[in-house]
Amino acid sequence: MNESDAPITSSPAVTVNGLVKRYDEVEAVRGIDFEVAGGEIFGFLGPNGAGKSTTINMLCTLVRPSGGSATVAGHDVVGERDEVRRNIGLVFQDTTLDGYLSAEQNLRLHAELYGVPRELVRERMRQVMEMVGLWERRGTLVNTFSGGMKRRLEIARGLLHSPRVLFLDEPTVGLDPQTRSSIWRYIRELKAREDITIFLTTHYMDEAEYCDRIAIMDQGRIIVLDTPEALKAKVGKDRVQIETDDDQVAIAALRERFGIEATVAEGAVTFGVPEGEQFVPRLFDEWDPAHPPIRSVSVARPSLDDVFMSYTGTTIRDAESTSTDRMRNVARMMSR
Amino acid sequence: MASETTAPLASLPATGSPTSGSHEIAGVRVPTRSAGSELRAIKVVWKRELIRFSRDRLRILTSLMQPFLFLFVLGTGLSRLASAGTHGVNLRTFVYPGVLCMAVMFTAMFSAASLVWDREFGFLREMMVAPVRRSSLVLGKCFGGATVAGFQGVIVLCLAGLVGVPYDAGLIAEIFALQLLLAFAITAFGVMVAARITQMQSFMALMQMAIMPMYFLSGALFPVSGLPRWLEILNRLDPLTYAVDPMRRAVFAHLHISAAARHALDPGVTWWSWHVSGLVEAAVVSLLGLLMLTIAIVEFGRAE
Numbered sequence: 222m223n224e225s226d227a228p229i230t231s232s233p234a235v236t237v238n239g240l241v242k243r244y245d246e247v248e249a250v251r252g253i254d255f256e257v258a259g260g261e262i263f264g265f266l267g268p269n270g271a272g273k274s275t276t277i278n279m280l281c282t283l284v285r286p287s288g289g290s291a292t293v294a295g296h297d298v299v300g301e302r303d304e305v306r307r308n309i310g311l312v313f314q315d316t317t318l319d320g321y322l323s324a325e326q327n328l329r330l331h332a333e334l335y336g337v338p339r340e341l342v343r344e345r346m347r348q349v350m351e352m353v354g355l356w357e358r359r360g361t362l363v364n365t366f367s368g369g370m371k372r373r374l375e376i377a378r379g380l381l382h383s384p385r386v387l388f389l390d391e392p393t394v395g396l397d398p399q400t401r402s403s404i405w406r407y408i409r410e411l412k413a414r415e416d417i418t419i420f421l422t423t424h425y426m427d428e429a430e431y432c433d434r435i436a437i438m439d440q441g442r443i444i445v446l447d448t449p450e451a452l453k454a455k456v457g458k459d460r461v462q463i464e465t466d467d468d469q470v471a472i473a474a475l476r477e478r479f480g481i482e483a484t485v486a487e488g489a490v491t492f493g494v495p496e497g498e499q500f501v502p503r504l505f506d507e508w509d510p511a512h513p514p515i516r517s518v519s520v521a522r523p524s525l526d527d528v529f530m531s532y533t534g535t536t537i538r539d540a541e542s543t544s545t546d547r548m549r550n551v552a553r554m555m556s557r
Numbered sequence: 558m559a560s561e562t563t564a565p566l567a568s569l570p571a572t573g574s575p576t577s578g579s580h581e582i583a584g585v586r587v588p589t590r591s592a593g594s595e596l597r598a599i600k601v602v603w604k605r606e607l608i609r610f611s612r613d614r615l616r617i618l619t620s621l622m623q624p625f626l627f628l629f630v631l632g633t634g635l636s637r638l639a640s641a642g643t644h645g646v647n648l649r650t651f652v653y654p655g656v657l658c659m660a661v662m663f664t665a666m667f668s669a670a671s672l673v674w675d676r677e678f679g680f681l682r683e684m685m686v687a688p689v690r691r692s693s694l695v696l697g698k699c700f701g702g703a704t705v706a707g708f709q710g711v712i713v714l715c716l717a718g719l720v721g722v723p724y725d726a727g728l729i730a731e732i733f734a735l736q737l738l739l740a741f742a743i744t745a746f747g748v749m750v751a752a753r754i755t756q757m758q759s760f761m762a763l764m765q766m767a768i769m770p771m772y773f774l775s776g777a778l779f780p781v782s783g784l785p786r787w788l789e790i791l792n793r794l795d796p797l798t799y800a801v802d803p804m805r806r807a808v809f810a811h812l813h814i815s816a817a818a819r820h821a822l823d824p825g826v827t828w829w830s831w832h833v834s835g836l837v838e839a840a841v842v843s844l845l846g847l848l849m850l851t852i853a854i855v856e857f858g859r860a861e
Binding site for chain 1: 593594597598600601604605608609612613675678679680681682683684685686687688689
């Protein structure tokens, strides 16, 4: 799946040292360090509210860090803002296109804002629009585009000025699965074709696997950073989920009988064991008939979900709902 | 998965391995910032304003209709009441400068309001992250708004003959310059407000709250002498007074009317008893415009 055969060029595309962002009382980013090599697809993975977007905004010079330092394409994000801006392309979570202009007008406007030499504009525009399959639709008003087309156009626009680093903040959020996979196809083609580093955030576990390296972020900190394979290997356990009528009794039984610590995740008793398939027969053999019967069992190879779970103790979906609750509480407090 | 990826790229010269052939794509080097790139940024923002205005047929239509309503419906209707006090001057001629100012003001205000939309629909962000100064963006926006509002003013200028204002080259040029100045100042005011106000409803409410009193106090619809003390003070404090008055003076300078009529309808603004000249009035509008522009630039520069 992971075609990381493109060479990783020498100088780092992004370096981050002790980066902090504080909003009044809240520390959104609590001191993170990492480096992204040139030519890499680097993914930031974590639930909503983990600090991914804040970090990306700091790297894009949109938000001033409260502490620490960072460079993008060799330029300091605070001291050399314009240099950074010239060398990055941005695709935000929400669309930033002008719906009242045509696709081509949007791109032309961007080209002029970034000072793309006039004689190159048309050729370059054709290249990026063909890449995302929108060249034929260039005269159409953006307002009439679907969500997926808008996102593709934004990616094309982000590439128009040949940035060295392309930032994609949740590039596939809110899109249907088919469009998501086509967006990923463009991203991976892009890496093969252009000398570019791609920095993206996502909270989809399956998408994180397309990255060369992943940093898992939770509550403003980077919990772990490695290749998807290495992260999964570290987990080393298969994930088993069982459904019973009484989860608490089942958890206690697992602890006594098998010495396994299980938790309830996504509505089922969840635990990790090496060699999950071999464990299932044993589980049934030794399950005390006095316990509530097991209604279903599922065994899964370690996924990034499990990686997330093994480092944070919760699945990304559960982390998400608690952080949404937290936000809801804040909203409630503010509206009072 | 890889096999299906080639289709959309068929028209690209896809030769060589991805590693060595990656430079087939026209590499673009974004030049470093210069005065030229700032000018270009101003132009881009300005041009976008014009494109958007030209696309918005409804807005053009409304902007055409409003002056007609004021000049011909309200002006004609009221002139039957007011004929005694106008010394034979057509009321429509009298309110003409005021109607022109109103048309310009509303258009300029709507231009500034689009900044609030831009923020809401995200496009503002695309501009804010570009490697150009925020001041260039603000300037482009103000020029754009002024141009669109100026266009509106030109439409009203075309109507001049219908309400008894002569088509005199000097007069047209003077009014044109004055209305452009007003358009710029009002856009700057709107942009300044838009730097702080992020919601359309609040912005519109606030603009209404500022524009309507400004308009009614300005003397656009009445002569500025012989007013009750409180109204006179408010009138002299109203910036719009200094845009309407020189326009009216310009119009009246080209009318053949009695001295009494001139005295009653075009008394000119006075500060205490000093007669404020048209140039000073234009300077007041320009200075206020520049002040608001500066504030707008500072505010947008600060925004993250």
